[in-house]
Amino acid sequence: MVRLDGVTKRFGTVTAAEDVSFALHQGEFLTILGPSGSGKTTVLRMIAGFMQPTAGTILLGGRPVSELPPHRRSIGMVFQRLALFPHMTAAGNIAYPLKMRGFPRAEIPKRVERFLALVQLHGLGDRRINELSGGQQQRVAIARALSFEPDLLLLDEPLASLDRKLREDMQLEFRRIQQELGVATINVTHDQREALVMSDRVIVMDGGRVQQAAAPQDAYRQPANRFVAGFIGVTNFLACTVLEAHDGEAEVEIGDHRCAGRSAAGGEAVGRTADAALRAEQVLIGEAGQAIAHADMLVPATVTEVIFEGDRVVYAVDAPTLGGASLRIFDHDPLHHKTRRIGETVTIGWKRRDLMVFPRDA
């Protein structure tokens, strides 16, 4: 459906996107996830045709589109600030692409009705844009982007400005509409939760480069590098030295402890400094001086912070024997676990396969 081959964009000496390649299949929902300045919006704008790549090719339906202006591409786009036309009604906005793309006059009202119904705005077609709520405006924006049934839908962080509750509702709503129409979609966001909730596949970008392309579960469970591990989820990084590394396993020294973990590194990493990564929810807490069920590693620690968030408790602990590291820990079952106090001495532990080792670049 869509293919990017070695797409690069430079602004003067600044490289906004470098050697970005991926393909998107019919009906697939892809999210480009990255912090601001990662190049994700640049990639989206090049696909939409608002800017030209410095190098590389973009293919839509197998055809290179470099020469095609935006209005000749079959792409619907929902903008960050929605960019609805305030001087038109909701129906007028949805009819606009149909008029511009030369749909038969008689068909337009029927289509507008159909798409108003699809986004659950039945009967609100005559409303002006400023007479609609934020969520309703989102719905008009997506209906407008889809009413001409484009081959590809682009979402440029349209949900970023919504409050959390509405945003989570709209994430599911966008996903429902996308699946109902089966339109290939590229979503751009800095919200890792949104990426995991909505997507079939996630592309993580940083510094203009693709860091990882994977299904949401895989990006979460097997992050390709330290950046991905840190950007998706809350992760503790512990400085360590690699002692051994082979067959997807590594033996490292963290402070006074030797422990094993998963790693893609090979023998060349031995002796080098690395980051050992532990997800906040994968660190377990137990009584001081006692073992913890299922934990392979046990380390003494002191609680320095306790934040009760209802469905979870967030702890910060100091572990002097881990090179003086401070760790963040989530307890997702606070009703069944003892709540620790600040200053309390505890044992923390983790399973061997939960530790991930990322060697630092030489």
Add this chain to the structure above:
Amino acid sequence: MTPGIDTAASNRPLWLRILFAAEATRAALWPERFSPATAWAFLVPAILVVFVLVAGMGYMVDASLRELDRSTFMLSDDYSFANYATVLDRSFYWHIIGRTVAAAVIVTVITLVLAFPYAYAMARTPSAATRKLLLIGLFLPFFIGQVVRAYGWLIVLGQEGLLNSGLAWLGLDAIKLIYTYTGVLIGLVQYMLPFAVLMLAPAVTAVPEEVELASGSLGANWFATLWHVLLPMAKPGLVAAGVVVFTLTITDFAMPEIMGGGTNDFIASAIYDGYFSISEPGLGSALAVLLVLLASTLVAVIFAFVGVGTLGYTKRLER
């Protein structure tokens, strides 16, 4: 230190003590309970100015209703519509009124057409240097003044002026623009352009660039985007600029005087002649009243047509 009591008062610097004294005086003269009136009090100077103008208009209406007594060269004591009848009776005046209104319409249209791209470029250029250059180009004419600019046009467009020298050099015939209607219109458009750009720029800036991109991605080419999105969204600025240019042109005096050289008088010139050349203040007043009526009626029609909302006086419908 007693809580709640300001014991530092005696340590205040002199300037603060003066400020506090001034504040105390104000509080004595204008107690807090008068405060709802404060905002209105600021309107007083503006109201006074308008009132003086209205009073002047009143005298003018009065004069326009008195006929000149040819034996005494004084205005008659009794009222009549004789002056208005004279104006409406003479085709000479009809010509002038027609010429003025036509010029106002033509100049407004041409000025808006020229000003819009200028304002658009100023609003959209990514380069700060370009924007500054455009701004300087916009404000420079304001420093020069209309009369000097009109004489500048004489130098450029005159019989032996730059334009005709250039045409002669190219082997082409000279064009007569000085003392022609076209010359007056050129001068007026150039005079009005900065006003129009100044009023359009905020309106264009208020249209987010994203909206234009959206229109493109929805299938509109640049002209369709301009017609269906940009112009409707910039309408408040277009109407405001149009009204300003229209009223400034319909009442203009200097440009037709200098560029027309008496061959292409506007209503304002006729009023001037009424007072000072033919010494008929009644006739001049009648013309002045007619001009005010004409201009205000046309502006009222425009606002009735597009809504005063374009000036920003709408109740917002946000929820």
